[in-house]
Amino acid sequence: MNGKKKTIHIISHTHWDREWYLPYEKHHYLLIEFMDQLLDTLEKDPQFKSFHLDGQTIILDDYLEVRPDMKDKIKQFIDEERIHIGPWYVLQDEFLTSSESNIRNLQYGMKDAKKWGNISKIGYFPDSFGNMGQAPQILHQAGIKHAAFGRGVKPTGFNNLVSEADSYESPYSEMRWQAPNGSEVTGILFANWYCNGNEIPEDKEAAKKYWDGHIEAMERYAASDHLLMLNGCDHQPVQTNLSAAIQTAEELYPDYEFIHSNFNQYIQALDEQLTVPELKEVKGELRSQHTDGWGTLVNTASSRVYLKQMNQEVQTLLEKEVEPLATFSYLLGEDDDRDILEYAWKTLMQNHPHDSICGCSVDEVHREMVTRFEKSKYMAESYKQATMKKLGAKIDTTIFNKYGKEPIPFVVFNTTGLGKTGVVTVEIDFMRAYFADGAHRQSVEAFDLDHYILVDADGNEYDYHLEDTAVVFDYDLPKHQFRQPYLAKRAKVSFEAKDIPLFSHSTFALVKAAKKEREKQQIASSKNTLENKQVRVEINTNGSLTIIDKKTGRTFSNLLIYENTGDIGNEYMYREANDDSPITTENETAQIQLIENSSFRATYLITHQFEIPESAEALLEKEQKQLVWFTSRKAKRSKKTVLFTMQTKVSLEKHSTGVNVDVVYDNNAKDHRLRVLFPTNIQSDVHYADAIFEVAKRNNRPAGEWTNPDYSQHQQAFVSMHDSNQGITITNKGLNEYEVLRDEANTIAMTLLRAVGELGDWGYFPTPEAQCLGQQTASFKIYPHLSGTTNEQVYQQAYQYVVPWSTLQIPVQDGEVASKHQYLSYQAKDNLVQTSLKVATNKEDLMIRFFNMTNKESSIEIKEQENIATIYESNVLEEKVNECIDNMQVYVKQFEIKSIGIIPRRK
Numbered sequence: 001m002n003g004k005k006k007t008i009h010i011i012s013h014t015h016w017d018r019e020w021y022l023p024y025e026k027h028h029y030l031l032i033e034f035m036d037q038l039l040d041t042l043e044k045d046p047q048f049k050s051f052h053l054d055g056q057t058i059i060l061d062d063y064l065e066v067r068p069d070m071k072d073k074i075k076q077f078i079d080e081e082r083i084h085i086g087p088w089y090v091l092q093d094e095f096l097t098s099s100e101s102n103i104r105n106l107q108y109g110m111k112d113a114k115k116w117g118n119i120s121k122i123g124y125f126p127d128s129f130g131n132m133g134q135a136p137q138i139l140h141q142a143g144i145k146h147a148a149f150g151r152g153v154k155p156t157g158f159n160n161l162v163s164e165a166d167s168y169e170s171p172y173s174e175m176r177w178q179a180p181n182g183s184e185v186t187g188i189l190f191a192n193w194y195c196n197g198n199e200i201p202e203d204k205e206a207a208k209k210y211w212d213g214h215i216e217a218m219e220r221y222a223a224s225d226h227l228l229m230l231n232g233c234d235h236q237p238v239q240t241n242l243s244a245a246i247q248t249a250e251e252l253y254p255d256y257e258f259i260h261s262n263f264n265q266y267i268q269a270l271d272e273q274l275t276v277p278e279l280k281e282v283k284g285e286l287r288s289q290h291t292d293g294w295g296t297l298v299n300t301a302s303s304r305v306y307l308k309q310m311n312q313e314v315q316t317l318l319e320k321e322v323e324p325l326a327t328f329s330y331l332l333g334e335d336d337d338r339d340i341l342e343y344a345w346k347t348l349m350q351n352h353p354h355d356s357i358c359g360c361s362v363d364e365v366h367r368e369m370v371t372r373f374e375k376s377k378y379m380a381e382s383y384k385q386a387t388m389k390k391l392g393a394k395i396d397t398t399i400f401n402k403y404g405k406e407p408i409p410f411v412v413f414n415t416t417g418l419g420k421t422g423v424v425t426v427e428i429d430f431m432r433a434y435f436a437d438g439a440h441r442q443s444v445e446a447f448d449l450d451h452y453i454l455v456d457a458d459g460n461e462y463d464y465h466l467e468d469t470a471v472v473f474d475y476d477l478p479k480h481q482f483r484q485p486y487l488a489k490r491a492k493v494s495f496e497a498k499d500i501p502l503f504s505h506s507t508f509a510l511v512k513a514a515k516k517e518r519e520k521q522q523i524a525s526s527k528n529t530l531e532n533k534q535v536r537v538e539i540n541t542n543g544s545l546t547i548i549d550k551k552t553g554r555t556f557s558n559l560l561i562y563e564n565t566g567d568i569g570n571e572y573m574y575r576e577a578n579d580d581s582p583i584t585t586e587n588e589t590a591q592i593q594l595i596e597n598s599s600f601r602a603t604y605l606i607t608h609q610f611e612i613p614e615s616a617e618a619l620l621e622k623e624q625k626q627l628v629w630f631t632s633r634k635a636k637r638s639k640k641t642v643l644f645t646m647q648t649k650v651s652l653e654k655h656s657t658g659v660n661v662d663v664v665y666d667n668n669a670k671d672h673r674l675r676v677l678f679p680t681n682i683q684s685d686v687h688y689a690d691a692i693f694e695v696a697k698r699n700n701r702p703a704g705e706w707t708n709p710d711y712s713q714h715q716q717a718f719v720s721m722h723d724s725n726q727g728i729t730i731t732n733k734g735l736n737e738y739e740v741l742r743d744e745a746n747t748i749a750m751t752l753l754r755a756v757g758e759l760g761d762w763g764y765f766p767t768p769e770a771q772c773l774g775q776q777t778a779s780f781k782i783y784p785h786l787s788g789t790t791n792e793q794v795y796q797q798a799y800q801y802v803v804p805w806s807t808l809q810i811p812v813q814d815g816e817v818a819s820k821h822q823y824l825s826y827q828a829k830d831n832l833v834q835t836s837l838k839v840a841t842n843k844e845d846l847m848i849r850f851f852n853m854t855n856k857e858s859s860i861e862i863k864e865q866e867n868i869a870t871i872y873e874s875n876v877l878e879e880k881v882n883e884c885i886d887n888m889q890v891y892v893k894q895f896e897i898k899s900i901g902i903i904p905r906r907k
Contacts, residue, residue, distance in 0.1 A: 055124030086113030152286025197229030293708030304359030309734030404511025417834025523602030543590030570760025
């Protein structure tokens with residue numbers, strides 16, 4: 001320290017959880033009261049200098065929805081720099097929302113904040129349940145050089161209360177936080193939480209007692225003469241007498257300067273004094289690894305799994321389907337509807353605050369979340385369908401007339417940044433009878449579906465399978481006519497499409513023609529076995545799998561064992577029931593039935609039935625009501641059991657290297673956790689998990705301070721274990737929690753369900769719907785790392801697994817676009833992951849984004865096409881950073897997030 005007079009920066013704020021222990025509208029009512037009070041205080045007290053509006057612009061939207069007449073008053077106080085807003089749209093959970101969702105949150109938050117002015121230029125993460133490792137790079141690209149957070153670094157107690165530990169990851173509240181690529185921001189930890197300056201007394205006697213303790217606590221961990229004091233807490237009303245309380249403090253402590261400050265002022269003062277060597281460096285993810293592990297809140301990753309699955313579905317729909325399709329259409333001269341996309345994204349992101357997506361609120365909150373997911377999904381699906389129809393109307397399908405009679409064409413879009421092979425399922429109307437034409441159900445039912453062959457635009461014939469054939473009622477909604485109802489003979493057509501180029505479409509058609517007879521090798525060629533040219537899958541009597549690399553003979557055994565344990569924790573944290581032993585299917589006998597077998601895919605149905613306790617014993621509810629902290633509970637599992645039935649479909653496709661698994665079960669038990677186990681038998685001390693713009697390298701064993709028996713962690717698309725000889729990657733759809741067990745086999749355990757009965761935290765909030773009773777599903781895929789395949793190539797397949805094909809039936813028609821067409825092409829090495837393709841939010845350019853998952857530098861070459869003029873380097877806010885020196889090529893440094901702007905030549 002340099003001996004200067006110390007300054008205490010008092011920043012007024014409220015941490016506004018939109019929904020949590022109350023439903024949204026009850027919080028909303030309190031927000032209106034709070035904002036009314038804030039504006040009244042700012043109006044009446046000119047000495048009330050500043051208020052930080054929690055870093056999320058949605059607060060203004062929520063308030064103005066009810067008080068639209070206050071817009072000008074808010075604008076006045078923002079212009080006067082008395083209200084500080086942004087940079088986020090919502091305060092999201094970083095690990096349970098996708099990479100691109102984190103970016104959209106920042107993009108829309110910054111866009112909204114700029115409309116108002118006076119953006120708070122700090123990456124604000126007050127209550128995130130851990131922080132993503134790439135946050136410094138994302139913030140740095142957005143021009144933000146500081147981040148403030150409440151969790152993830154020091155070994156601290158509940159709500160980050162500073163403890164008497166011997167060592168810390170950083171000795172100060174301020175530190176240098178570095179992303180994997182080397183980008184740095186100044187990290188600011190709320191060492192005594194974000195309420196260390198709450199309710200400052202005006203009375204001198206009370207103030208003296210208050211300040212003596214608070215100043216000591218601040219000075220202990222401050223690296224500079226600028227001490228941070230946050231005047232507020234969760235849903236905290238405005239301290240209307242703060243000006244008088246500050247005046248009292250100034251009289252009592254003349255050796256300190258007291259400022260009613262804001263984050264912009266505070267970080268400027270920090271930068272003017274601090275030099276880099278004074279601060280310790282922390283790197284990458286901040287996940288409270290150097291704690292006892294009981295307060296990380298990591299098991300929110302498995303609370304109400306159904307929410308995570310819905311979130312994954314809608315995120316994927318928006319970022320991996322709708323946005324690329326809208327880009328394709330834009331390149332063909334159609335307008336994009338950015339307002340529709342913004343509405344869909346913002347509706348989705350209203351489910352992304354940490355108490356929402358984490359599943360750690362009261363039941364009413366999560367019921368409303370389901371509706372929001374559906375609202376966003378329905379809007380996105382409508383926009384997707386409209387966009388595909390625009391594209392489909394331009395595609396020439398007359399070529400199919402030469403391959404047979406009465407062609408029924410359809411188009412398959414690959415909206416991913418990789419070539420794609422896999423089974424496509426498309427709904428086809430073989431016949432429609434409109435009511436206006438006098439539809440007769442009998443004629444529709446009698447329509448013959450035989451004698452069709454499936455061909456592509458080159459005349460190549462494909463094996464296919466018809467399913468769910470039915471007569472259905474449906475309707476058209478023409479733009480210039482009244483609705484047109486009809487009956488249709490409809491069926492699902494499944495076949496394997498091979499080598500569909502990235503960002504392209506290919507057309508196929510069912511035509512009436514003679515089938516070519518040829519020998520077909522079925523995937524299930526022997527009992528309880530699936531086999532293609534690359535892998536062999538054997539289903540064991542207990543329902544587990546043995547997967548064999550046919551080239552090398554490398555084998556993974558006993559995959560797909562189910563494990564069930566009691567859970568007496570809460571929505572935040574798992575706590576195994578006392579005297580509990582895991583119940584597994586390892587020694588069970590499963591029923592195994594072949595339900596599909598063709599030349600391109602085969603599927604077995606595996607049924608497990610086993611007894612598990614129906615719930616925890618009655619003591620658990622008593623302990624919950626008595627507010628016994630979950631780590632001290634004595635409850636065991638009930639002695640009464642129920643029959644638990646699980647049905648698992650295991651599929652292998654002709655050209656796939658991975659094994660698809662789809663699980664359906666009826667959860668008829670409470671207070672338990674269900675996981676699926678994958679013993680890897682790989683000797684490695686580390687594993688890899690997909691995180692936010694990062695394949696994070698993590699230790700299999702926790703740090704020495706960790707005492708929690710459970711070591712669950714977050715994942716996005718996959719978790720992977722490998723050494724120099726072999727590896728296995730498990731990818732998933734919305735299953736965000738896994739653990740590497742501390743056993744000899746380095747078993748990967750992935751959570752399918754966690755059923756609990758209370759919120760937890762600061763009181764008793766029963767949540768019976770968090771028991772997740774009723775039908776549940778799960779989908780994942782097992783990828784052995786085959787000989788001659790790199791780890792990065794397997795990761796690329798895992799990323800692609802979650803993205804469905806987009807399909808559309810179209811008529812026989814002339815068109816300006818060929819039956820096979822690539823909208824955009826690029827060449828990149830396997831270590832680069834393409835995450836986004838979209839029309840820029842505020843300009844006419846296209847934006848494509850990648851990240852480098854390795855420490856090896858790489859490059860991207862955008863292929864020259866007539867519809868592309870030039871490209872440039874951009875940032876996460878879609879701003880131009882550099883012109884491209886090497887024509888259409890961009891270089892990507894190790895672990896870098898790289899956005900590229902594309903200036904198109906539109907038709």
